Amino acid sequence: MSRRSPSNDPVLAVRALRTQQAGGIDIYAFFVPGADLLRIAEISRVHRDSDGALHGFQRKEIRNHVQAIVEFLDQGSVLFPNAIILAISPRAMFTQSRGSKPDGDVKASDAGTLRIPIPKDGTKAAWIVDGQQRSIALAQVKDKGFPVPVVAFVSEDLSTHREQFILVNKARPLPPRLINELLPEVEADLPRDLAPRRIPSEIVNLLNTASDSPFRNLIRRLSDENPEAVIIDTALIKVVRNSINSPLGALAPYKASSSREADCLSMYRVLTAFWGAAREVFPDAWGRSPMESRLMHSAGIEAMGYLMDRIMSRALGANDLRRHAMDALLRIAPYCCWTKGRWPDIDRDWNDIQNLGRDIRLLSEQLARLDHVHSFARVA
Template identity: 65%
Template sequence: MTRPKKTGVATLAVRAVRTQQADKPVYAFFVAGADLLKIAEISRVHRDSDGSLHGFQRKGIKSHVQAITDFLDQGPVLFPNAIILAIAPSARFTQSRGEKPEGDARVCEAGTLRIPLPRDGSKCAWIVDGQQRSIALSQARNKSFPVPVVAFVSEELSVHREQFILVNKARPLDPRLINELLPELDTVFPRELSSRKIPSELVNLLHTSRDSPFYGLIKRISEDSSSAVVIDSALIKSIRSSINGALGCLAPHKATAGSPADVDTMYRILKAYWSAVRTVFPEAWGRPATESRLMHSAGIEAMSILMDRVMSRASLEADLFGHATEALSRLAPHCRWTSGRWQELQRDWNEIQNVGKDIKLLSGHLVRLDHMHAFAKVA
């Protein structure tokens, strides 16, 4: 550790190599495992009182951390997994002098990287990948265990989130956390992630917009709210199916080669339909899934399939809420969301589960009821 005379700020000095990617300096170096959490912090995902999303990291998993710690404490072990950091521009790199060796590929340069260690306890680096390993290394008996680190220079939270998602895409990262982070980013993702971004944006709007029937009712991984009763993943899955399905009511508004997706119209359709659901089934709305199968993932998915049928019959210039309310009112006498028995299905209201066969059974019944009553007057 050195103390530069000019600033008086302590630094951690490491031998490093530097290269460039996307106009950003990228460093590779080794540090003692116990020093990782001295220079880098873990940015936990959470929302403030205004509902703004902060951070990106999931909660620590104690069992995972303990398993890594136990492995490290076995004795001499090979543990070459690199930690990925985002590091502030305040870290300074000094290139080594001297001639480069013959045959040098010239893709990087060697030198010394000095990482500030402010006295106030603040940190100039953030862990993008490897939080569990970093915690385990700080708890391991061997505090000098050398850990490989790759660090890119950026203080932008959106860049940290982007890299976090891309690094963890192929790993067992909670899909709900990815879904919640996606709307916060403005970048080009692989196709599989891109197709999830708009449904995630719509669910975010449904949860945070005061004119939405789902306002404050959606369970998200960044919040712990007693009033939230609908799992976000059920809505995201349903919206994605409507956008991608040939007969989905949201499909006409998805992106094409010549125009971007019309998210505003999608939201208008969703708000109108689910506002009608709330109006027609007030006794079942906003209650926990154990008390209302309408709020259960099975009910959300089945009613979303019905939405595609009902809202596809409406013109965008029409009263969408009125149209949906009229259609759902015809079905209401036959629905058993909070008590009773679905006679045609031979199921009690609380026997409907979030499994494929039950969702198919319930949605098929709702669609048949809609067809029967919507066209009852047709000769």
């Protein structure tokens, strides 16, 4: 709630806990309605003045990120305990609560009321150190009273603000592979940037565990130390995601639309048909280390994913998807160099192919040419 200070400037009064670090710097922990954050705190954008001097430290607003947070929070009842970190002016006043402390108190903090001034001249008594995108989003959500945790340290020194900004943001983010593996286990609605990653991760989980999957126990996941696993999960996840998102992808007809949910079982059926055929057509290259077989290499998996889209998109009406895939793969098998030899048109040894965009493109184009030449009659 806000109230007037003796200087006639309004204040935001919150219940808070106070502790100290770094030889006496006060730190406060409290909750405020999300919409009040930008009333009390400034976003110090990084910029240079006409003399070239550096000011501020915050990056520019990322609109897509902000919009994704707004959409997530506007879903209704959501859990969002991510704390905003502020630097706060000594003008903020803390009044310790009176009364005895509970038995067993660890004496790490004092409870009281923190009053943060909101000057009428538009200046701010706090600066956002971490959480600017969240703060902008919280000012736009429907529920203006959504409570947000805040941790604030007392400092008006810009160099200290920058130091804490760097320390907070230099922490290594969660590895994408860990996020991909965790996503299928999360039942709640996800932010817009994470939701599309859930289905590919779920399908790759199924490919690694289902008894009828050609990939059973061959996919390397962070949680699994299976020595027989040779295919990195991100390669297959990318194949599934690309096929779903491409208008010509073999899995695209089964993605979610405004009138229906995604048909993951049909996606799985197409994948197991094609890759099951690949296992039968290339038995000497299947299940081996990527160092011994480029079919199991991330570059080979991704390139074969593009070939899958070509071949399986022609299977409309086929009663036996696996037979359809086998017929197409058998026609090009004599010209494929997964474990030895040299690819004919790109003039590359089999083990020269690396997990690089250029190499994946070259190999994808080679497979597409082979499929075109050997699957269609030559034009007279």
